[in-house]
Amino acid sequence: MKEETSDTLKKQVYDALFSDIIKGAYNIDTILTEKFLMEKYGVSRAPIREALTQLTGAHILASIPRQGYKILQPSEEELIEIIKFRSALECSFLENNFMFINKDCIRELRASCADYAKCPANDFMSHWYCNIQFHLKLFSMYGNHYAYRLLEEALNIQTIFFVQKKFGATMDLHLAFVDYLERGDIVTAASLLRADIDRLLVPANPPTPVEQNK
Known part of the structure; x- marks a missing residue:
């Protein structure tokens, strides 16, 4: 990786490392060390350490003393908490800030x-990436930088889980959501947004049938 200005290099290292993590380049049990990453990305220790610190703060990595860093593996319980958080956050912001969404915003969401x-039908990561970009694009229109970072962090953790479990991502409700949003029907739009987020709560394993008394 070519040496550039300090801030630019830090961002490039962070983006490259995070991209490799979500693409499954590293096994979930891999211990990442500063030395290994310095050699892999061809940079000095400082930008590597900065990227590792950021990813640890975002709950993507966990620091293991005297060993290195391990990719965190979110549990299904944590995923449920994140989805419920997203549902409350995104829907409440829509209901309180919909008046700031203009025609240009609608065009961007349709794009x-x-x-x-x-996206190719079998390209899991492209589908999930587009899903993330839609939700972040919508939320960026509210102008709340702090809340945006919280949503971005939640989506990053979800990404790790989905990559590990190979879950799919669909945007079947997004176009309908944009249609109702454009009409000014915020109640229906919010319901569709909540349904789009909450659909990820479907359990990985089928439920056990209840035994009926004979």
Whole structure:
């Protein structure tokens, strides 16, 4: 990786490392060391350490004393908590800030849906990435930087879980959501947004049938 200005290099290292993590380049049991990452990305210790610190703060990595860093493996319980948090956060912000969404915003959201439609049918990561970009694009329109970072962090953790479990991501409700949003029907739009987020609560294993008394 070419040496550039300090801030630019830090961002490049962070982006490259995070991209490799979510693409499954590292096994979940891999211990990442500063020395290994310095050699892999061809940079000095400082930007590697900065990237590791950021990813640890975002709950993507965990520091193991005297060993290195391990990719965190979110549990299904943590995933449920994140989804419920997202549902409350995204829907409440929509209901309280919908008046700031103008025609240009609607066009951008439709463009995001169009990007999803272009993804190859079997490209899991592209579908999930488009899904993330749609939700972040919508939330960015509210202008709350702190809440945006919280949502971004939650989506990052979800990404790790979905990559590990190979879950799919669909945007079937996004176009309908944009249609109702454009009409000004915020109640229906919020219901569709909540349904889009909550659909990820479907359990990985089928439920055990209840035994009926004979």
